[in-house]
Amino acid sequence: MNRDPSPPVLNMTGIFKRFGPTIALENVNFKLRKGEVHALLGENGAGKSTLVKILSGALKPDKGKMFINGQPFIPSGPMDSRMKGISMIYQDLNLAPHLTVEENIMLGKEIHKTGFLKQGKMRDKVVKALEILQHPGIRPDIIVGRLGIGAKQIVEIARALVDQAFILIMDEPTSSLSREDSERLFEIIGNLKSQGVSIIYISHFLEEVQHVADRFTVLRDGRQVDSGSMKDVELDDIIQMMVGKKMADMFPRVDHQVGEPVLWLEGFRGKSMKENVNFSLRCGEIFGVAGLIGAGRTEMLRSIFGLEAVIEGTLSMEGVKRKKSRPWTRIKQGMGLLSEDRQGEGLALSLSIKDNVTLSHFSPYSVHGFLNLKKQKAAVNEYCRLMNVKTIDTEQPVLALSGGNQQKVAMARLLHQEADILLMDEPTRGIDVVSKSQIYEWMGTLASRGKAIIFVSSYIPELLGICDRIAVFYRGKMKDIRSAEEWTIESLTAAVTLGRNEHSLENR
Ligand SMILES: Nc1ncnc2c1ncn2[C@@H]1O[C@H](COP(=O)(O)OP(=O)(O)OP(=O)(O)O)[C@@H](O)[C@H]1O
Ligand SMILES: [Mg+2]
Secondary structure, three states, X not given: OOOOOOOEEEEEEEEEEEEOOEEEEEEEEEEEEOOOEEEEEOOOOOOHHHHHHHHOOOOOOOEEEEEEOOEEOOOOOHHHHHHOOEEEEOOOOOOOOOOEHHHHHHOOOOEOOOOOEOHHHHHHHHHHHHHHOOOOOOOOOOEHHHOOHHHHHHHHHHHHHHHOOOEEEEEOOOOOOOHHHHHHHHHHHHHHHHOOOEEEEEOOOHXXXXXXXXXXXXXXXXXXXXXXXXXXXXXXXXXXXXXXXOOOOOOOOOOOOOOOEEEEEEEEEEOOOOOOEEEEEEOOOEEEEEEOOOOOHHHHHHXXXXXXXXXXXXXXXXXXXXXXXXXXXXXXXXXEEEOOOHHHHHOOOOOEHHHHHHOOOOHHHEEOOEEOHHHHHHHHHHHHHHOOOOOOOOOOEHHHOOHHHHHHHHHHHHHHOOOOEEEEEOOOOOOOHHHHHHHHHHHHHHHHOOOEXXXXXXXXXXXXXXXXXXXXXXXXXXXXXXXHHHOOHHHHHHHHHHOOOHHHHHHO
């Protein structure tokens, strides 16, 4: 059906924005129609978050104009924009950790005209929003800081729903959501669309974008490359627009030999693990751990790394039981962890990129008490190049990087540590497709050098794409450790979501 497109709800024209020497946006035009889902796409650092932050009032443009339904729109700040019906789910969750779920959701909305708080009404709204998201487990009175990262993301979404906005901005809403939660979000998006809400949707999961979006705009290095209808383009075209070239292979395989075990866990259980685990990790092996967010995978990694007390069982390395379990001891024993929560505990955001990369492995630059700054800088530049970190200067604070580039710094630090056993919790979260495939290639290279990797991920294709063996975590229990070839997308999905393993039934 060929209908005339309706006039735009939002029209952003000639937007410029710079941060010191970085030009984040250069003459960008963006039109949003009523009731459409508009995907905003581009590599890490392309300018996506900057553009939507200008719309949400969190940033001011250096130049350019915005119009809402034809009227000039100049928000004085985020609250102003929100009051005018523009609501945003931030990429780097924007919640107050010491407040409850309810307080976070109602923040800024709680004052009634008369100046009194309307407690009962507020609670109803919060409960209703959480009901729509079907998350009865997240109670309004829980302190947000106690929730896992996936649950925090749900709270952000609930907050945006309570706003009843007519423009909803979602900056990587599903990066920490389980598959089920993502499906539910797509349903909600469908409902909102049918009510005429316009949605700006940012995501690095391009298959998901193809499924949910009506139109797209691609940014590259702060410039708008193209806009159009989603059904008229293939994913390959989108990738080409994003990076300026075709991508060869999403999952490049680097030849590697799996050798002897380097880490044994026997009846091993940390404080917040529901059940103990038994497995060994071999040198030159990429050992995948599939499971829903909240299934217990993160708790296992944290316990192995000594961030949680060991309650029972043993952990051995090189045939020796390692009783002391503090993170610092583990680092000295040759272990490294990439945390799932890069902002909370992964990175020191106000420190420079350089200091973050070298933080846990400083000795190469300290000679007789003197610091060899030149050597440090050269090494950091090299690791940032390997990880494709987009930055002008490694003296910049990590805070000044885009979300995906922050994650790459965390990866660069792990690589720089030169650990033999690498524990990676969702290493590709928020990372653009091309950089993702570079990370997979790196993981293969590390394995080819005899390193052992535990690779925790919720994204099944990447596990199947690069792992040697894959285990499933289901409701706190590790089960079904199999070689990757024995799994298919279907069997792994069933095992992860239903705890069912058709494969083992077939083999019986
Ligand atoms: N507060 C800031 N100070 C300095 N530079 C910044 C700041 N915020 C963003 N930038 C720079 O602006 C550019 C665009 O960043 P932006 O966050 O918009 O990227 P993005 O497209 O959202 O990337 P990602 O996919 O990684 O989230 C990047 O080069 C980034 O380093
Ligand atoms: Mg961003």
